[in-house]
Amino acid sequence: MAPNSVKYAYVKFLKDQERDYVPVESISNFKPKHSNDFDSKKAYMVTWRDLESDNAEEGEYKAQILMLGASEEELEKKVSSTRVRVPKILDTSVEFSSDDEIASERTAVAKERKEKKVQQSSLSRSLGGILAEKVAKKKSSPLFQNPSSNFSETSATACTCGTLAKYDAAKKRYREAEAENLQLKSSLKKLKEDEATYLHLNRELQSQLLEQLKGKASLKSKGEMKQPSHSVSVIDSDSEVLEDKRSSMKYATEDGKVCIGKDIYISELQWDLAEAQKTNSLFVKNLAVSVWGTAVLKNRSVEGRVCPRFKDQREARSPLSPNKLNAIKG
Numbered sequence: 001m002a003p004n005s006v007k008y009a010y011v012k013f014l015k016d017q018e019r020d021y022v023p024v025e026s027i028s029n030f031k032p033k034h035s036n037d038f039d040s041k042k043a044y045m046v047t048w049r050d051l052e053s054d055n056a057e058e059g060e061y062k063a064q065i066l067m068l069g070a071s072e073e074e075l076e077k078k079v080s081s082t083r084v085r086v087p088k089i090l091d092t093s094v095e096f097s098s099d100d101e102i103a104s105e106r107t108a109v110a111k112e113r114k115e116k117k118v119q120q121s122s123l124s125r126s127l128g129g130i131l132a133e134k135v136a137k138k139k140s141s142p143l144f145q146n147p148s149s150n151f152s153e154t155s156a157t158a159c160t161c162g163t164l165a166k167y168d169a170a171k172k173r174y175r176e177a178e179a180e181n182l183q184l185k186s187s188l189k190k191l192k193e194d195e196a197t198y199l200h201l202n203r204e205l206q207s208q209l210l211e212q213l214k215g216k217a218s219l220k221s222k223g224e225m226k227q228p229s230h231s232v233s234v235i236d237s238d239s240e241v242l243e244d245k246r247s248s249m250k251y252a253t254e255d256g257k258v259c260i261g262k263d264i265y266i267s268e269l270q271w272d273l274a275e276a277q278k279t280n281s282l283f284v285k286n287l288a289v290s291v292w293g294t295a296v297l298k299n300r301s302v303e304g305r306v307c308p309r310f311k312d313q314r315e316a317r318s319p320l321s322p323n324k325l326n327a328i329k330g
Helices: 072-081 099-140 142-220 268-275 280-291 294-298 322-329
Strands: 008-013 019-023 043-049 058-069 232-235 242-245 257-261 264-267
Touching: 008 043, 008 072, 019 043, 019 072, 058 072, 142 268, 257 268, 257 322, 264 268, 264 280, 264 322, 268 280, 280 294, 280 322
Parallel strands: none
Antiparallel strands: 008 019, 008 058, 043 058, 232 242, 257 264
């Protein structure tokens, strides 16, 4: 297509989405050099005239250029033979000035911006110089230097003294705690030594007591007759008072056992423990434990009667064996 042969444009109005063929002269600020010299993603101001109406109304509307051609017939053939591509418009703003005006306006704006930048830089430099001069004057002044230096030295000295005082106090507390710890360790060591000494003495005492008991048992095993040094006492079932029953009969030992009567035997150790008791009641209690045992005595009574105190609450327990009871009574 020859240069400047583009006369008509196929456009799409953005307001009502209508499409129409318009002359290129009716498009503001648009001078195409060839059929592809347009931006299909840009909006243009198009003057539209209603030729069919008697009033011949006209107005400018935003439109999108879809195709350019030399004549309206040419555009109609292209539209009927091919599918017209309608891209999405990214910028709906419209430039109302010409290209030369736009270029001159941009040059003026750039020049103005450059001048403002130069002014701001010179102003900042001047302000910076003024500020630097004022700071230098203050630093050179004795009123500015001495108080700050004195204050810094005083504050540093105070901080150092406070830190040293805290360190000395902490060191003193540590030494006191260490001395207390050593004292506690010494006391603990002494207590352990005393415990070991008492344990050794206790073992020696037990061994001496066992040797004495064994010596008495060996003497009795040689056939010696021995008369008990304690009188036997029994508990009366009604009055629960010990009755002193000193017996004059002698008890013989056979094979390390003592016959207390009625063919009832207990070991010599049991007899010695009972005989060593200071009261008659404890003597009888030890003999009873040696003859029956604690498990049997727990569930028995002397004569099988119910205790008057728990008459309605408990049943009568089994009585003690008469032969063993008579042997203890002597």
